[in-house]
Amino acid sequence: MKRHFPLFSILLFLSFVSYAQDLNYPAMQGFSLKTNYPVYVPENLWDFINGAADNYLAYGFQDLHVAEYKKGKDIIKLEIYRHTDNINTFGIYSSERSPNFRFVNLGAQGYIADGAVNFFKGNYYVKIRTYSKKPKVVQVAETLAYKVADMLPGQTEMPALLSQFPSEGKKINEETYINQSVLGYSFLNKAFKALYQAGSDNFSIFLFENPSAGGTLQTVKAYLKAVGSDENIADEGKIVLNDKYNGTVFLAWKGTRMVMITGLAKDQSGIADRYASDILGSEM
Amino acid sequence: MKRIDRRGFLKTGLTGAAGLAISPAVFDSKFTNQNNIITRTLGKTGMKVPVISFGVMRADNASLCKAAYENGIKLFDTANGYQNGNNETMLGNLFKDVPRDTFYLATKVKPAGVDREGKPGPQTTAEDFLARFETSLGRLQMKYVDILYVHDISNVELLNYKPIINALAQLKKEGKIKFAGFSTHRNEHIVIDAASSMNVYDVILTSYNFRHDNLDELNKAIRKAAAAGIGIVAMKTMAGGKLVNASAALKWALSNPDIHTTIPGMTAFDHLEVNLKVLSDINLTDQEKNDLVAHSANPGLYCGGCSKCVPTCPKNLPIPDLMRAYMYAYGYSNPLMAHSLLHELEVVGNPCKDCNECSVTCSRNFNVRNKIADISRLGSVPAEFLT
Numbered sequence: 128m129k130r131h132f133p134l135f136s137i138l139l140f141l142s143f144v145s146y147a148q149d150l151n152y153p154a155m156q157g158f159s160l161k162t163n164y165p166v167y168v169p170e171n172l173w174d175f176i177n178g179a180a181d182n183y184l185a186y187g188f189q190d191l192h193v194a195e196y197k198k199g200k201d202i203i204k205l206e207i208y209r210h211t212d213n214i215n216t217f218g219i220y221s222s223e224r225s226p227n228f229r230f231v232n233l234g235a236q237g238y239i240a241d242g243a244v245n246f247f248k249g250n251y252y253v254k255i256r257t258y259s260k261k262p263k264v265v266q267v268a269e270t271l272a273y274k275v276a277d278m279l280p281g282q283t284e285m286p287a288l289l290s291q292f293p294s295e296g297k298k299i300n301e302e303t304y305i306n307q308s309v310l311g312y313s314f315l316n317k318a319f320k321a322l323y324q325a326g327s328d329n330f331s332i333f334l335f336e337n338p339s340a341g342g343t344l345q346t347v348k349a350y351l352k353a354v355g356s357d358e359n360i361a362d363e364g365k366i367v368l369n370d371k372y373n374g375t376v377f378l379a380w381k382g383t384r385m386v387m388i389t390g391l392a393k394d395q396s397g398i399a400d401r402y403a404s405d406i407l408g409s410e411m
Numbered sequence: 412m413k414r415i416d417r418r419g420f421l422k423t424g425l426t427g428a429a430g431l432a433i434s435p436a437v438f439d440s441k442f443t444n445q446n447n448i449i450t451r452t453l454g455k456t457g458m459k460v461p462v463i464s465f466g467v468m469r470a471d472n473a474s475l476c477k478a479a480y481e482n483g484i485k486l487f488d489t490a491n492g493y494q495n496g497n498n499e500t501m502l503g504n505l506f507k508d509v510p511r512d513t514f515y516l517a518t519k520v521k522p523a524g525v526d527r528e529g530k531p532g533p534q535t536t537a538e539d540f541l542a543r544f545e546t547s548l549g550r551l552q553m554k555y556v557d558i559l560y561v562h563d564i565s566n567v568e569l570l571n572y573k574p575i576i577n578a579l580a581q582l583k584k585e586g587k588i589k590f591a592g593f594s595t596h597r598n599e600h601i602v603i604d605a606a607s608s609m610n611v612y613d614v615i616l617t618s619y620n621f622r623h624d625n626l627d628e629l630n631k632a633i634r635k636a637a638a639a640g641i642g643i644v645a646m647k648t649m650a651g652g653k654l655v656n657a658s659a660a661l662k663w664a665l666s667n668p669d670i671h672t673t674i675p676g677m678t679a680f681d682h683l684e685v686n687l688k689v690l691s692d693i694n695l696t697d698q699e700k701n702d703l704v705a706h707s708a709n710p711g712l713y714c715g716g717c718s719k720c721v722p723t724c725p726k727n728l729p730i731p732d733l734m735r736a737y738m739y740a741y742g743y744s745n746p747l748m749a750h751s752l753l754h755e756l757e758v759v760g761n762p763c764k765d766c767n768e769c770s771v772t773c774s775r776n777f778n779v780r781n782k783i784a785d786i787s788r789l790g791s792v793p794a795e796f797l798t
Binding site: 168178313 | 466471472478490493495496521524539562596597646676678680681683738
């Protein structure tokens with residue numbers, strides 16, 4: 128174990144200084160502000176959100192700052208979760224959103240539902256909640272959300288890889304990012320997922336971006352082994368497989384990208400072909 | 412959208428483990444090795460549950476839950492708040508067409524307005540609690556759930572809170588819940604002990620693991636509750652450790668006959684496969700015992716904040732806070748946060764330097780003196796190096 132703090136280590140840490148240390152919560156007229164919550168870190172997040180914590184930890188949770196705005200019996204709670212990066216932040220945000228919510232232009236994206244105003248921006252996932260039914264209090268919660276969004280640094284765009292999903296048949300606001308165990312396999316990590324409807328068929332597309340083409344091939348081989356296939360593979364290809372857990376899986380890969388499609392029957396390879404090739408390139 | 416040639420999937424054709432395929436649309440409730448599955452009765456509920464149940468909390472793959480069900484797991488545990496409700500929706504879509512008497516569903520609803528000490532507040536109302544439960548029931552697409560837990564009780568005041576107790580009674584009367592319970596992971600022994608005499612709660616979901624603080628007190632409370640006919644379900648059996656031998660940790664929990672089932676979280680099929688083996692064999696092997704000893708001896712970095720150490724320190728140092736500073740620095744590589752905390756505590760220099768011997772005892776066996784000596788040096792680092 129490291130026993131001291133050499134100067135270079137301290138300097139190295141400079142780049143990781145948490146902005147959240149210096150949070151300056153917006154004032155809301157008529158509401159008192161209470162900030163005497165601990166800063167939650169991975170080891171004690173359970174104390175605040177119980178079993179839901181595991182999902183946050185899986186998406187690179189760093190710390191959580193909590194504040195309460197109070198006026199009489201009305202309370203608005205502000206929670207600012209910081210994650211390791213923008214993609215993980217989208218991951219946790221998207222795991223909790225529903226297409227039925229009312230989406231608003233907050234940060235990269237936000238929504239309002241049942242007294243909650245949630246959004247993400249950069250590495251921050253912000254959740255604002257009130258149990259008050261008073262319209263004025265709900266309005267203050269929304270105003271607070273916009274003030275916090277202005278206050279926090281970070282990009283206001285969705286992760287770039289999401290734009291690679293074909294728009295035809297894609298269900299709006301149902302894209303997610305799965306950081307671990309895609310399709311239930313420990314070795315399949317870091318995939319964007321989009322849901323599609325083509326006629327009466329519903330299916331899912333998983334898109335992986337590996338750092339290298341070699342990494343893609345390793346992942347393909349690991350998956351083929353897991354489903355009991357001894358197929359020899361080339362640098363790029365398309366295979367349809369019977370996965371004992373996930374049913375029919377269409378697998379395609381090229382370069383640094385890999386696509387898996389589930390929910391289609393084996394005789395629907397034409398649909399899978401169209402979508403996989405649209406993502407990976409028409410020359411496949 | 413671009414059109415492409417069709418040589419890809421069509422050329423390659425079918426391959427893979429066709430013999431192992433199952434229809435994704437059809438449930439097969441025939442348990443694998445059903446005769447070997449160890450079950451226990453969940454107290455007076457009479458529910459016979461396999462010793463391994465499924466903590467669904469972050470599983471987003473319905474195929475995983477389906478595989479668990481097909482292999483003999485019967486009780487699936489979710490909560491109103493998990494994935495903002497998406498977890499319940501996933502389970503509802505999965506089980507809506509499955510014979511209702513072949514599985515058990517448990518969910519949890521957290522009362523609104525509970526303060527940091529776990530006490531109910533003005534917003535803790537039956538109306539809100541019932542509304543949240545109705546939302547859960549709708550997502551699950553069920554007429555009833557087998558167990559509804561009040562989520563996260565750590566204070567006897569909330570345990571005894573009449574509006575919530577009355578809400579549970581109402582839901583039972585309406586047939587929307589079979590049994591009522593609560594979950595707890597702070598002050599467990601206190602609330603479990605109190606619940607034993609109440610005749611309100613049928614099931615308790617408690618954190619329980621080989622590294623648990625106050626294990627003797629917790630075991631006593633669990634014994635009392637089980638003797639009173641309350642079903643006991645264990646969670647957090649892995650002690651939060653990713654390196655823990657999962658099978659050993661589960662078997663350790665089940666070595667207590669008062670633990671009727673466990674709800675390990677599973678997100679991958681290899682987790683499931685490990686846990687399924689425990690379904691039919693809960694005896695610890697010598698290797699597993701050794702692993703538990705090794706894990707127990709490594710207390711990690713996290714101070715549980717029991718504060719039992721504080722009175723044993725002649726200087727009355729804020730030891731839990733200092734351990735937290737140590738964790739910030741070494742666990743999270745964030746010396747700035749540790750530095751800030753040290754200055755907030757007004758610790759500059761080693762506060763232990765005048766003591767020849769350390770009288771502090773730590774429930775987690777931390778070497779408190781060494782850790783304080785180590786971390787306190789950071790307080791002397793000029794702030795300009797950190798800000």
